[in-house]
Amino acid sequence: MRLHRLRISAFGPFAGEQEIDFDELSGAGLFLLHGQTGAGKTSVLDAVCYALYGSLPGARQGQNATLRSDHAAPNVRTEVCLELTVAGRRLEITRQPPWERPKKRGHGTTTEKAQSWLREHDPVHGPRDLSRSHAETGEEITQLLGMSKEQFCQVVLLPQGDFARFLRADAEARGKLLGRLFDTRRFAAVEQRLAELRRRSEAEVREGDDRLLAMAHRMSQAAGDGVELPLPDASPGDPGLAGRVLEWAAVARAGAREHLTGAEIRRAEARAGLADVRRSLDGVRELHRLQQRAAEAAGRAATLEARSEEHRHDLNRMERARKAAAVAPALGLYDAATSEHRAATAAEERARAALPHAHADAGAAGLSAAARAALEELGGLESARRAERRLTALAGERAELARQEGADEEVQQEATGWLDGWEERRAALQDRVESAQEAATRAEHLAGRLEPATRKLTSARRRDTLAADTERAERTLLDARQRAGDAHERWLALKEQRLLGIAAELAAGLTEGEPCAVCGATEHPAPTRRDTDHVDRAAEETALTVHQEAERDRSAAEGQLASLRAALTAARDEAGDEPAGRLAAHVEEVRAGHAEARSLAAGLHAAREALARAEREHQHRLGVRQETATRATSRSTARDALDRERVTLEEELAQGRGELGSVAARTSQLERRAALLTDGAEAARAAQDTAERLKKADAALADAAFRAGFDTPDAASVALLDDSAHRALQHRIDAWQHEETAVRAVLAEPDTADAAGRPSADPEGARRRAAHAERRADDAVAAHDRAARRCVELDRLSEEATSEARALGPLRTEYERVAGLAGLAAGTSADNDRKMRLESYVLAARLEQVAAAASVRLRSMSGHRYTLVHSDGRSGRGRSGLGLHVVDAWTGRERDTATLSGGETFFASLALALGLADVVTDEAGGVRLDTLFIDEGFGSLDDQTLDEVLDVLDSLRERDRSVGIVSHVADLRRRVHAQLEVVKGRSGSVVRQAVRG
Incomplete structure (x- = not known):
């Protein structure tokens, strides 16, 4: 990574736009960034970090509210633009944080959103936009550099104060810094994963042990009193728990089977005793039954003797009933004739009461002649009835004409109404x-x-x-x-x-x-x-x-x-x-x-169809209106014809009605008179016939009673029995005879006679003895069943426990393996001699690389006196593997880095920072870091040591690197020719760039 140009506007202490040409400064290899305290030297480095990652380094991150310069004009936008080359690509990054600007219209301010631009300068096609997204820009830069913001701030913006503290820090503090730089979170994640697997395996083993102990308790409950053996004293997770549970289960099964054998013997004894008692009970019950049978037979014989007179009376009554049975048919005929005559006489009286007074005393022949005369008169009214029915039909026809007229009027009105809106x-x-x-x-x-x-x-x-x-x-x-x-x-x-x-x-x-x-x-x-x-x-x-x-x-x-x-x-x-x-x-x-x-x-087709239907309906309505007019004319002619016919029929009907109101009334009167006369004649003839049959039945009854031996027919009627009385009497006679036979048979039985002569039996005592024996047998059977079920349940639970123990074996093996790995990675295992965690082990290897890389430059800075070495020893109770010592070649002894003086601490921390930059760069994929910054610390060096440090920094140019020194030391302005000065003023800071020949 090489920086080319940085442009800052309204950022930090810089009110206006400031531009820094890093290409010119880097040409000398070593350049100085100096200025008064508070001028803004560190803000230049902040601008580089903000351009790359969108946030400030270290403790200043998250303070976006302080990014904007307090000296800037309200309409000047805060902006940082950085040009750099990384991975062979020349990029331009522009970032603008959110800021308050005056509204273009009206008063007040509005907030502009944060913006980012990432462009690439192609030598063939010119500049090209890559992204305008904050997240995409940050992701692209992080991938190209291969470093996070924390790593970048440690290896590019070398903060000497941090490395001085790193030299004097304990193992925990060094571990935190190295962990951030080398991103050893994956190794810590491995430790956590192993610990989680150990906890999970341990939980599974404990769950299996809990299930085994639960099964042991269930087996103990199933064994009950059959096994006098305490449960194994063990807790979940104890080694060998499964073996102890299975051993206890085997002993419990053996005890249960021994108890089952004893229960089988006791059950057999109880069953034998019960069989003897039951045979004795059967004998007592049989004796008791025979004695009761004999006693019952004696009682029944006494009862028969007491009822003997009643039995003789029943026999006599049955004999008289058999004689009266011969008179029964004549009695039946007489009773029937008497009933018929009484009914016929009553019917004659009712019929004569309904006759006209003129025929009340007439005989059957006179009543028949009067009925025939009434029927002849009734036949003469048929013509009048037809006229009356025709008048009724004429009224219906006229009503129908009126109804048709009303219906046609409604149709005419509906058709007229429809045609009006056509x-x-x-x-x-x-x-x-x-x-x-x-x-x-x-x-x-x-x-x-x-x-x-x-x-x-x-x-x-x-x-x-x-x-x-x-x-x-x-x-x-x-x-x-x-x-x-x-x-x-x-x-x-x-x-x-x-x-x-x-x-x-x-x-x-x-x-x-x-x-x-x-x-x-x-x-x-x-x-x-x-x-x-x-x-x-x-x-x-x-x-x-x-x-x-x-x-x-x-x-x-x-x-x-x-x-x-x-x-x-x-x-x-x-x-x-x-x-x-x-x-x-x-x-x-x-x-x-x-x-x-x-x-x-x-809807075109439907509209056309609707129009056609409406036109057809119009023609239909016109035809309906014409038809109703024609029907009205026909109805008028028919109504006149019906009126003329009605007058003729009414004249004919007046002659047939007579004094009554209608022909139907006259007809009804004649029909009723003919019916009464006919009924009276038939009732008179029936009374005469029944009187003759009654006289004949009385003579036949008297003759039958005399021949049967009865003095009078009434005596025969009294001796006669109906079917139910005859059956009841016969039943009593048969029952007495059957009972007599049965009692004689029982009294003649040898066993019954023998039982009657023996002492009285005690069936209740025998039942008590049998019940006691049955309870003993039931208890023995129940005890045997419980013992058998106990054995079956123990066998089943033992099989489940054995299966559980087999399944628990691989889990316990897996737990022991995972627990060993977790303990080894966590530094708690006895196999880990140095008690070093996995993450610490990796960081120790990285620290060893850093110490080796730093010693190359430290020997030059210290005149080949000091060398940094890595130590695996533990310091107190802290973690091991992160020790750092310095070897003094003058004394040949190794001592702690905290014993170095101020100047020695500076160049030792500088060497450590440069070494760390090399290692982190290699760790990030070998990305070249062509521009480095070193912040402060040079004031603690003497002239000779300062020359040696500057020679080491100047030697970085051999690797095509440029180093920027941030310092207040005045002597450096004389020694370093390329300088970038930050000058502060009331209106904000400005930068001045100069390179002397």
């Missing part, structure tokens, strides 16, 4: 048809405009895409050209270096006694030796191959760019310069109008 309706429908036709015409016109507009929009979008692709292709071409140029220079440099060392390459092929290919001599007393940086033919050819590949890439990039530019030109010719957004809006407007017109035009 002209307006027809005009509206015609307007609708014309509007749809106009919309169809407009849709066709817009469809013709839509397709060209869509093509133009597609071309515009392709134009914008090709423009972005062209910009990327231009950047790719610039990169390809840069790589091709670098490869070409590399090949030429290697070729030149090989030509310079060609003598050594030829000398390598010389053989003693063989002639030289150049001079022909056969003796080769002093052939040229190859040095360490010798370039052979293979290296040159490799560089040539790289150069040719880079040229091919450049040609391909040029071809790609030419194709894109041609396509872009074609797209621009077709789309023009109008933005795609505006074209898209136009297309959407045309498309919306086209859709609207199509929507309106889609």
Whole structure:
């Protein structure tokens, strides 16, 4: 990285625009930045850092409010612009922080947003904008430099105070600084990751142990009183816990099986005792049953003896009922005849009560003759009934004519109302048809405009895409050209270096006694030796191959760019310069109008159909109105005919009605009289017939009772039983006989007779003894089942515990491995002799590199007296591996850097800063740092030491570096010829640049 030019405006103490030409200052190799205290020397370095990273270095970062100069005019913008070359690219970075400016209109101020510009100066195409984003600019610069802001401030803006503190700091402070510079967060992350894995593995092992202990408790609960064995005394995480749990489980299973064997023996004994008790209970129960049977039979025999008289009465009653059964048919006929005669007599009385007074005492023949006369008169009224029905029909027809007349009037009014608005309706429908036709015409016109507009929009979008692709292709071409140029220079440099060392390459092929290919001599007393940086033919050819590949890439990039530019030109010719957004809006407007017109035009067919339907309806309404007028004339003629027929029928009906109001009333009167006379005649004949049948039934009943042995028919009726009484009596007789037979059979049984002579049985005591035996057997069976279930449960839990222990084995092995690695990385393991953490180990290696690089310059500054060495020893309780000592060549002893004097501390810290810059630069990918700044500390040196320090700094020019010294020391103004002076004043500071010959 080389700085070329810095332009500052309204920044810090600088009120106006100040420009610094670093190219002129760097030409001398060493330049001085000096000025009065508070003039703004450090602000120059702040401006460099702000331009690169967008913030101030160190403790001044985050103070954007102080970036703007208090001396600047209100309308002057705060701005920092830096030109530099990094990674072979010349860049220009411009940053403007937010600032308050006066409003262009009115009073007051407004806030301008922060802005950034990143440009690249191409020697072929001139300046080119790369980015206007703060984030993109910062990311691009960080990638090119390969350093963060903190690293840049440590290796480019060398703050001597920080390195003096670094020399005297403890291991923790050194670790923090080195950690920021070398970004060892990934190693700390490895430590944390290992610690996290250890905690996770430990948690998994503990969870497995917890599950094993839980299973042990469950097995203990399952074992119950069957196993007298305490649980193993262990905690989760204890080594060997799984083995102790499995051993305890084996002992528990053995105890449970022993308990099961005892339970089986006790169950068998209880079952045998229960069988004996049950056999004894069965015998007692049988004896008790037989004794009860004998006692019951004796009681039943006594009951039969007490009911013997009642049984004889039932037998006599059954005999009389059998005799009366022969008289039953005659009794039935007599009862039926009596009932029929009573019913017929009652019906005759009712029928005669309804007859006219003139026929009340007539016989059956007289009543029949009167009924026939009424029916003959009724037949003569049929003509009058037809006339009456016709009058009713005439009324209905006349009502129908009235209804038709009303309906036709409604139809006539509706047709007239519809026809009154016909002209307006027809005009509206015609307007609708014309509007749809106009919309169809407009849709066709817009469809013709839509397709060209869509093509133009597609071309515009392709134009914008090709423009972005062209910009990327231009950047790719610039990169390809840069790589091709670098490869070409590399090949030429290697070729030149090989030509310079060609003598050594030829000398390598010389053989003693063989002639030289150049001079022909056969003796080769002093052939040229190859040095360490010798370039052979293979290296040159490799560089040539790289150069040719880079040229091919450049040609391909040029071809790609030419194709894109041609396509872009074609797209621009077709789309023009109008933005795609505006074209898209136009297309959407045309498309919306086209859709609207199509929507309106889609109703053309419907509008035409509606007009045609309306015209057909108009013709229909005219026809309806004409038809209703014709029907009205026909109805008037029909109404006159109906009136004439009605007069004729009314005259005929008056003769048939007589004194009653209607023919129907007269007809009803005659029908009722004929029916009453007919009913009276039939009732009189029925009464006469039933009286004859009753007389015959009474004579037959008296004869049947005498033959059956009864004195009177009433005696036979009393002895007769109905079916239910007969069944009940027969049931009592049969039951008495069956009971007598059963009792005699029981009393004749030998077992029953024997049981009756034995002592009374005690079934309750036998049941108590059996219940006691059953409880003992049930308890024994339950105990056996519990023991069996205990064995099964212990076997199951033991299998689960064994599976858990097997699964826990790899987890415990993984935990031990991860725990060992975590302890080793954290410095807590016994294998880590120095108790050094992984991050500290990496930082110790970096510190060793820094000490080695710093010692090269420290020996020159101190007259080959001092050398910095790295120490792995621990200081007190702090971390080990970050010790830093100085070796004094005069005494040959190693001592702490805190024992150096002020001047010695300065050049030691300067050497450390330069060494750190070299190491960080290599760590960042080998980015060249061609411009360095050293801030203060020179006032503590004597003249001789100052000369030695300046010689070391001046030697940096051999590596094409320029060093800027920031100091108040007046003697440096005499010794350093290139100077940049910062002069402060009331209106702000200014810079003065001078280079003396």
